């Protein structure tokens with residue numbers, strides 16, 4: 001894919017960018033290595049001062065950055081503003097907590113002193129997706145820079161202006177030139193960066209094929225990687241649930257980011273005793289969403305990010321209906337330009353239909369009915385993914401069972417799955433490995449050094 005901003009609402013190409021030459025890339029890697037020497041020697045308070053300044057810039061220019069996000073990938077502008085503000089939050093979180101998260105840990109042994117130190121490791125490559133063009137980057141960069149590492153960003157090819165804006169924010173906040181750099185490179189150039197001795201580790205958020213490629217290339221060079229991949233999160237509703245809240249949150253959890261979120265609720269698993277009620281309210285709510293220009297404040301759902309994504313969603317829905325699924329809402333493209341697809345609801349989905357087993361990365365909800373909690377859990381786990389799960393029940397015994405038996409990186413009870421700087425985020429199974437955020441996130445890219453003084 002060439003590196004370009006193409007407005008998903010109109011199909012218009014706004015700007016194109018040439019990928020870095022080998023010489024320009026070499027210069028940036030050299031700069032990163034130099035900057036690492038500087039940043040690792042800084043105190044936490046010096047790093048925090050800059051990180052807090054980055055938060056101020058994000059807050060004060062949230063509307064401007066939000067418009068860049070919306071222009072490049074089509075999320076409703078009000079959601080883009082919230083995304084930028086959340087980036088400020090993660091900067092402040094690590095500015096305030098990095099020192100505590102990385103403080104020496106004393107371990108009682110027979111030695112005179114024995115403890116664990118957490119040291120930075122160097123330049124880390126972040127390969128990032130377009131769906132949260134600011135948030136995905138800041139949730140990597142804030143802990144990485146606060147730990148004393150430096151960041152190299154290979155962003156998705158359709159969000160170059162977001163990538164450049166982020167680099168500019170760090171520069172304006174007082175970070176040295178090499179501490180955070182955007183590399184305008186294609187995915188084919190990633191292996192060469194991973195090959196370079198100066199790059200110590202990689203993190204990727206994106207699809208399974210991209211994750212497998214980056215992790216195996218990193219492994220060949222004995223470098224660590226963290227992968228945040230796809231998801232097909234269940235949203236389970238049991239008879240004791242607050243149905244109003246479940247319907248309202250369920251719709252929000254499905255259409256967040258125009259349906260293109262790894263932790264969006266994708267499979268709605270509802271107890272049969274309340275399924276008719278849930279279904280009719282859910283379908284009505286999905287039909288009443290306002291699909292339109294993402295730059296308008298009143299828009300609930302904007303265009304999908306690229307024509308390829310609309311094609312993929314259309315194929316998945318059409319094949320699922322052909323396999324016997326019932327179409328309860330949507331199921332079609334909207335308008336004659338841009339990548340608009342109507343909020344869609346499918347039910348009675350056979351096991352061999354794409355909507356049963358594949359991730360649907362667009363505004364398509366799949367409804368399932370179950371007889372009891374065992375069936376709900378079995379269906380929730382009947383996926384190769386294991387990112388998040390949202391369960392709705394007021395029964396304490398059921399809550400405990402869901403928490404213990406669902407195979408995922410996070411379980412949210414009576415709430416939608418969301419990332420939060422204070423708690424770790426990540427998946428199991430094909431959703432990836434490693435964690436971001438919280439104390440665990442900042443400890444992914446450090447040397448956990450044991451000190452033993454006899």
Ligand code: NAP
Pocket residue numbers: 001127128129130131132154155156157158185186187188190191205206207208209210211213214227228229230231261262263359361387427431432
């Ligand atoms: P993608 O194609 O995998 O792209 C993600 C990033 O990887 C982009 O920067 C892309 O660059 C790069 N890339 C693609 N193939 C590569 C390769 N072979 N080697 C090196 N880099 C490569 O992802 P997507 O399909 O756009 O994003 C959606 C996926 O991301 C979904 O599955 C979603 O669930 C997942 N996701 C996961 C999380 C999470 O936290 N778990 C969060 C958000 C999204 P180019 O753009 O240049 O191809």
